[in-house]
Amino acid sequence: MTRYRLSVHIVPRRGILDPQGKAVSDALHSLGFAQVTDVRVGRFLVLDTEAASADAARDAARAMCEKLLANPVTEDYEIAAVEQA
Amino acid sequence: MKAGVVRFPGSNCDEDAFNAVADILGQEAVYCWHKDHDLQNVDVVILPGGFSYGDYLRPGAIARFSPIMQEVVAFAKRGGPVLAICNGFQIACEAGLLPGALLRNESLRFVSAPVRLRVETIATSFTSRYHLGEVITVPIAHGDGRYTADADVLARLEGEGRVVFRYVNAAGEATPSANPNGSLRSIAGIINDRGNVLGMMPHPERAMEPILGSTGGVALFNSLLDSLLTKVSA
Numbered sequence: 026m027t028r029y030r031l032s033v034h035i036v037p038r039r040g041i042l043d044p045q046g047k048a049v050s051d052a053l054h055s056l057g058f059a060q061v062t063d064v065r066v067g068r069f070l071v072l073d074t075e076a077a078s079a080d081a082a083r084d085a086a087r088a089m090c091e092k093l094l095a096n097p098v099t100e101d102y103e104i105a106a107v108e109q110a
Numbered sequence: 111m112k113a114g115v116v117r118f119p120g121s122n123c124d125e126d127a128f129n130a131v132a133d134i135l136g137q138e139a140v141y142c143w144h145k146d147h148d149l150q151n152v153d154v155v156i157l158p159g160g161f162s163y164g165d166y167l168r169p170g171a172i173a174r175f176s177p178i179m180q181e182v183v184a185f186a187k188r189g190g191p192v193l194a195i196c197n198g199f200q201i202a203c204e205a206g207l208l209p210g211a212l213l214r215n216e217s218l219r220f221v222s223a224p225v226r227l228r229v230e231t232i233a234t235s236f237t238s239r240y241h242l243g244e245v246i247t248v249p250i251a252h253g254d255g256r257y258t259a260d261a262d263v264l265a266r267l268e269g270e271g272r273v274v275f276r277y278v279n280a281a282g283e284a285t286p287s288a289n290p291n292g293s294l295r296s297i298a299g300i301i302n303d304r305g306n307v308l309g310m311m312p313h314p315e316r317a318m319e320p321i322l323g324s325t326g327g328v329a330l331f332n333s334l335l336d337s338l339l340t341k342v343s344a
């Protein structure tokens with residue numbers, strides 16, 4: 026078994042109102058960042074795990090997202106990075 | 111009627127629910143600890159409000175995996191009545207007992223206030239004592255109560271008469287300003303397809319006596335009691 030560190034991004038699905046993202050977007054606009062067209066505020070998780078391979082670590086993280094870490098009704102997730110820890 | 115009030119770490123409306131059943135209805139109430147697997151042969155389960163597991167990750171996300179929830183899900187699948195209030199509603203959605211999800215209030219503010227609800231159906235075992243279209247006053251107290259579901263689910267809920275309560279104004283109209291959290295279709299409460307699991311963000315257990323400011327929740331508990339008595343005698 027090898028130790029892996031995984032980065033998981035979870036964000037509100039597009040099309041679902043994200044009032045936090047909208048508030049941040051409005052604040053950026055008022056600061057002059059007019060080029061910003063959309064902001065979604067989500068969660069960033071760092072998981073330290075053990076797995077036989079990077080692929081196995083990624084598969085396990087995906088199962089964790091499906092079961093607990095993300096709400097399948099309202100959120101999308103992405104396993105952003107898998108690194109040997 | 112014997113009601114089981116589930117207690118999670120962070121539940122804070124458990125005693126209100128217990129009080130509603132034991133002191134107002136004069137029925138038996140017991141607490142069911144989240145780590146137990148024993149529902150103590152209750153006739154109805156109440157998932158109370160609060161902040162189970164600190165609302166970590168998402169409200170209800172951790173609570174749904176607690177030992178007692180396995181029993182609550184099995185109880186609901188057998189047709190047992192489940193009243194899921196506020197955090198209980200969030201837990202019921204996370205557990206798949208009800209469709210959709212409760213997201214952060216559109217205002218991003220925690221809202222604690224009495225609200226008006228329109229009773230959208232009396233063809234449920236939770237609302238038979240109300241009049242159709244009746245407007246009742248019941249308090250809300252939540253930061254994550256914005257009901258959200260995809261278009262198919264909303265169409266099904268509406269088509270099957272499963273929207274039980276809607277936020278309305280004094281005239282009984284579901285206007286944007288009467289919607290305290292941005293819920294789609296002003297939905298305050300829904301019921302599952304089998305009609306035995308009611309989820310609602312407002313707190314009927316806190317609207318049981320005039321001294322609390324409203325008695326709008328009494329008919330809900332009495333409806334539930336009626337349905338159980340009917341079942342026993344049938």
